[in-house]
Amino acid sequence: xxxxxxxxxxxxxxxxxxxxxxxxxxxxxxxxxxxxxxxxxxxxxxxxxxxxxxxxxxxxxxxxxxxxxxxxxxxxxxxxxxxxxxxxxxxxxxxxxxxxxxxxxxxxxxxxxxxxxxxxxxxxxxxxxxxxxxxxxxxxxxxxxxxxxxxxxxxxxxxxxxxxxxxxxxxxxxxxxxxxxxxxxxxxxxxxxxxxxxx
Amino acid sequence: xxxxxxxxxxxxxxxxxxxxxxxxxxxxxxxxxxxxxxxxxxxxxxxxxxxxxxxxxxxxxxxxxxxxxxxxxxxxxxxxxxxxxxxxxxxxxxxxxxxxxxxxxxxxxxxxxxxxxxxxxxxxxxxxxxxxxxxxxxxxxxxxxxxxxxxxxxxxxxxxxxxxxxxxxxxxxxxxxxxxxxxxxxxxxxxxxxxxxxx
Numbered sequence: 001x002x003x004x005x006x007x008x009x010x011x012x013x014x015x016x017x018x019x020x021x022x023x024x025x026x027x028x029x030x031x032x033x034x035x036x037x038x039x040x041x042x043x044x045x046x047x048x049x050x051x052x053x054x055x056x057x058x059x060x061x062x063x064x065x066x067x068x069x070x071x072x073x074x075x076x077x078x079x080x081x082x083x084x085x086x087x088x089x090x091x092x093x094x095x096x097x098x099x100x101x102x103x104x105x106x107x108x109x110x111x112x113x114x115x116x117x118x119x120x121x122x123x124x125x126x127x128x129x130x131x132x133x134x135x136x137x138x139x140x141x142x143x144x145x146x147x148x149x150x151x152x153x154x155x156x157x158x159x160x161x162x163x164x165x166x167x168x169x170x171x172x173x174x175x176x177x178x179x180x181x182x183x184x185x186x187x188x189x190x191x192x193x194x195x196x197x198x199x
Numbered sequence: 200x201x202x203x204x205x206x207x208x209x210x211x212x213x214x215x216x217x218x219x220x221x222x223x224x225x226x227x228x229x230x231x232x233x234x235x236x237x238x239x240x241x242x243x244x245x246x247x248x249x250x251x252x253x254x255x256x257x258x259x260x261x262x263x264x265x266x267x268x269x270x271x272x273x274x275x276x277x278x279x280x281x282x283x284x285x286x287x288x289x290x291x292x293x294x295x296x297x298x299x300x301x302x303x304x305x306x307x308x309x310x311x312x313x314x315x316x317x318x319x320x321x322x323x324x325x326x327x328x329x330x331x332x333x334x335x336x337x338x339x340x341x342x343x344x345x346x347x348x349x350x351x352x353x354x355x356x357x358x359x360x361x362x363x364x365x366x367x368x369x370x371x372x373x374x375x376x377x378x379x380x381x382x383x384x385x386x387x388x389x390x391x392x393x394x395x396x397x398x
Contacts, residue, residue: 041244048243053395055276077254177383183376196252
């Protein structure tokens with residue numbers, strides 16, 4: 001056998017195994033997705049999913065916790081599609097910016113109320129709760145209530161939750177969890193946050 | 200001091216430290232970004248960056264290696280902006296689908312030629328080389344040539360490279376590397392790939 005023939009025979013075997021495994025993957029339905037970890041890409045990947053959904057004609061809701069006080073490329077962009085992408089920035093800034101716990105809690109609660117309203121909107125097929133993990137980490141929202149509400153959502157609704165330090169209770173009920181692990185970050189080399197890449 | 204006053208004082212201290220660190224982050228310029236690992240979100244986060252760039256009025260190039268033979272939400276979506284987002288699908292499918300190494304190599308070379316052409320297009324500010332890591336892993340392209348070309352790119356051009364098994368030579372020259380780590384995947388629970396989330 002030539003190298004090419006050997007390669008092709010090997011690929012045929014791989015495909016047979018893959019097809020067999022694939023045939024067992026038949027379930028579908030709304031996923032609870034969590035992006036956490038110290039690396040970059042948590043919100044970014046969720047926004048990639050938003051783009052994918054819009055590409056399939058799905059309607060999307062976005063609630064941004066914490067973030068909201070500064071201009072971002074993602075909001076500039078997705079706000080251009082107000083009929084199919086409901087973009088709600090509900091944050092007041094990081095805790096060290098607001099320096100006001102009562103205000104942080106009020107903003108988190110308002111964000112969560114918005115999230116619940118969008119969960120109840122049957123036209124929405126994908127809901128992004130950006131940085132919800134941060135609001136949960138600082139106990140601005142009761143984790144038990146949030147978990148209950150997420151579990152009892154419509155069975156066809158995908159929800160993506162982002163932010164560092166996802167609570168174990170959330171990981172437990174999630175279907176898809178990715179940890180973005182920092183290998184190398186330009187910040188370490190003195191680079192500042194840049195448009196397009198970071199915000 | 201009340202709890203709130205203690206919290207606010209602590210946040211002031213955190214902000215002072217953060218501002219001091221932030222003031223040392225002054226450099227900017229084109230980054231070489233790598234998304235790798237077995238977890239989900241590598242291409243997805245790169246597409247999130249594409250959305251961010253478009254939100255800032257930046258022009259984007261996308262070259263998809265490997266992928267290209269099936270319909271995706273991301274292409275459906277970003278192909279709507281042909282003036283600001285040059286979307287080039289150059290792949291012929293996974294190696295076990297094509298079962299033809301010569302064809303895989305030819306597709307990778309054509310993809311790389313397209314990538315070089317877009318690197319030379321001074322109007323482009325962000326270039327996504329989706330799944331280039333796969334073409335490199337299977338030695339469909341010479342890593343030394345690719346590294347040389349990426350290093351000698353324009354200093355203001357961001358390039359994002361995605362795919363599992365990023366080569367050490369690529370990690371070495373990258374500015375920003377995130378490893379997407381699989382914690383939990385719905386595939387393991389018998390769920391199939393779904394629109395919006397997976398493609």
